Amino acid sequence: MEDSVQPPFTIRIRTENNQDMDWMVKPDEVTFLQTLEVFTQVMPQSTHTAFEYEDEDGDRITVRSDEEMKDMFNYYFSELSAEDKARGLLPPLIIFPKQGKTPQNRNIHGLKIQTNGQTREGPTKQQKATHQAMTQQVGLENILSCGQITKDSLHYVQLLGHGNSGRVYRAMHKQSNQIMAVKEIALDISVAVQKQIISELEILYKCNSRMIISFYGAFFCENCVSICTEYMDGGSLDKYMPVPELYLGQISMCVLEGMLYMWNINILHRDIKPYNILVNSAGEVKLCDFGVSTQLVKSIASTYLGTNVYLSPERVQGQEYGKPAEVWSFGVTLFELATGKLPFKSLNETSKTTTLQPFQIMRVIIDETQLKLPTEHFSHELVDFVNRCLHKTPALRLNGQDFLTHPFMKNQSSFDPSLISQLVISRQQVSQTSMQS
Numbered sequence: 001m002e003d004s005v006q007p008p009f010t011i012r013i014r015t016e017n018n019q020d021m022d023w024m025v026k027p028d029e030v031t032f033l034q035t036l037e038v039f040t041q042v043m044p045q046s047t048h049t050a051f052e053y054e055d056e057d058g059d060r061i062t063v064r065s066d067e068e069m070k071d072m073f074n075y076y077f078s079e080l081s082a083e084d085k086a087r088g089l090l091p092p093l094i095i096f097p098k099q100g101k102t103p104q105n106r107n108i109h110g111l112k113i114q115t116n117g118q119t120r121e122g123p124t125k126q127q128k129a130t131h132q133a134m135t136q137q138v139g140l141e142n143i144l145s146c147g148q149i150t151k152d153s154l155h156y157v158q159l160l161g162h163g164n165s166g167r168v169y170r171a172m173h174k175q176s177n178q179i180m181a182v183k184e185i186a187l188d189i190s191v192a193v194q195k196q197i198i199s200e201l202e203i204l205y206k207c208n209s210r211m212i213i214s215f216y217g218a219f220f221c222e223n224c225v226s227i228c229t230e231y232m233d234g235g236s237l238d239k240y241m242p243v244p245e246l247y248l249g250q251i252s253m254c255v256l257e258g259m260l261y262m263w264n265i266n267i268l269h270r271d272i273k274p275y276n277i278l279v280n281s282a283g284e285v286k287l288c289d290f291g292v293s294t295q296l297v298k299s300i301a302s303t304y305l306g307t308n309v310y311l312s313p314e315r316v317q318g319q320e321y322g323k324p325a326e327v328w329s330f331g332v333t334l335f336e337l338a339t340g341k342l343p344f345k346s347l348n349e350t351s352k353t354t355t356l357q358p359f360q361i362m363r364v365i366i367d368e369t370q371l372k373l374p375t376e377h378f379s380h381e382l383v384d385f386v387n388r389c390l391h392k393t394p395a396l397r398l399n400g401q402d403f404l405t406h407p408f409m410k411n412q413s414s415f416d417p418s419l420i421s422q423l424v425i426s427r428q429q430v431s432q433t434s435m436q437s
């Protein structure tokens with residue numbers, strides 16, 4: 001690896017207060033000095049003379065020169081797993097800036113003071129110009145991102161759809177040729193909030209379940225956040241409704257596995273609905289759009305005026321969100337997937353849902369007696385399963401243990417991707433035929 005050209009990857013600068021800043025670099029082009037200059041842009045209040053990275057035992061190794069930086073890159077590439085290399089998108093290399101010890105510049109209380117002539121009012125004109133030049137030189141505009149994806153590194157291929165909060169594109173990451181789905185959400189928020197969103201989204205890197213969509217990275221460009229995830233060629237389940245019961249069992253198994261996996265690591269989805277369950281022609285079923293970033297959820301909610309018809313009665317009434325609320329949304333989703341309709345009589349005409357005021361929809365969710373799945377069309381097991389997810393009293397809904405022992409789930413043999421694959425491919429054939437005629 002030492003003599004070959006090393007591909008671009010992300011250096012994650014971990015600041016003292018544990019805030020991460022990602023910076024995409026080409027190892028052959030970036031220098032030690034440039035790295036220190038980037039620190040100055042990210043942490044203008046401190047002076048740095050070196051930085052550290054961790055070896056496989058967690059021991060810190062200091063970098064003070066181009067030579068040592070080269071050693072660090074070689075070490076990083078030698079430690080990559082075959083899986084990382086095959087994925088094309090490399091994990092970030094975390095570095096820890098080291099502050100220079102300049103006692104004459106510190107006061108006795110240990111408070112940092114300005115060291116480089118920068119006044120309290122902010123940088124001088126000359127500093128601003130240097131900053132701007134540096135920004136262009138080292139690609140600082142890319143720092144507000146996690147992962148190594150930026151707008152420029154993507155080739156947008158096709159608009160896949162749009163929801164309440166934004167648009168989703170199919171795009172290709174030029175360096176890795178990786179096809180991905182990019183969800184763009186416009187948000188009118190401060191840079192501080194943008195940073196918080198990016199750092200909250202990073203938890204998605206740790207989610208490793210075959211039932212959860214893979215996360216490739218996220219970045220802000222102007223006022224838009226772009227979230228890049230695995231592309232699923234079958235799209236979301238809303239396009240398949242009504243879904244025959246044969247497939248519903250398999251879909252439920254996958255959604256539950258994904259949900260239970262996330263619950264285990266203390267993450268709630270917060271927005272379960274047919275639009276957030278994706279399928280592909282390989283027969284995979286995956287959950288997407290996890291509400292892992294509280295700040296992102298808040299920022300979207302403040303611009304969205306509608307009412308989510310998948311919300312549980314207790315959530316509509318402002319009570320704390322918990323697993324039972326998630327189970328309710330799953331119940332509404334299954335009901336809709338099975339019948340193509342919502343479990344509320346008065347919300348079933350689309351024209352009504354769009355003309356009803358948000359508070360009227362909330363009233364329906366709280367007050368209306370839910371429809372029951374008709375027993376003549378569905379098995380007794382499915383009807384009972386859905387009805388028990390849709391119990392008005394949260395404590396009486398199915399919970400983690402009951403799910404797996406419920407006859408509807410027990411009747412499922414193990415997951416068979418060929419079934420879902422059949423569903424996706426036959427739909428793709430139908431839409432191709434209708435496009436041709």
Ligand SMILES: Nc1ncnc2c1ncn2[C@@H]1O[C@H](COP(=O)(O)OP(=O)(O)OP(=O)(O)O)[C@@H](O)[C@H]1O
Pocket residue numbers: 160161162163164165166167168181183213229230231232233234235236275276278288289
């Ligand atoms: N990873 C993906 N792969 C393939 N298609 C996708 C992917 N993510 C989303 N889509 C498609 O894009 C459409 C719009 O997605 P989006 O997440 O914006 O919709 P939504 O969930 O209805 O909206 P919102 O979450 O804003 O309420 C989806 O219905 C789906 O068909």
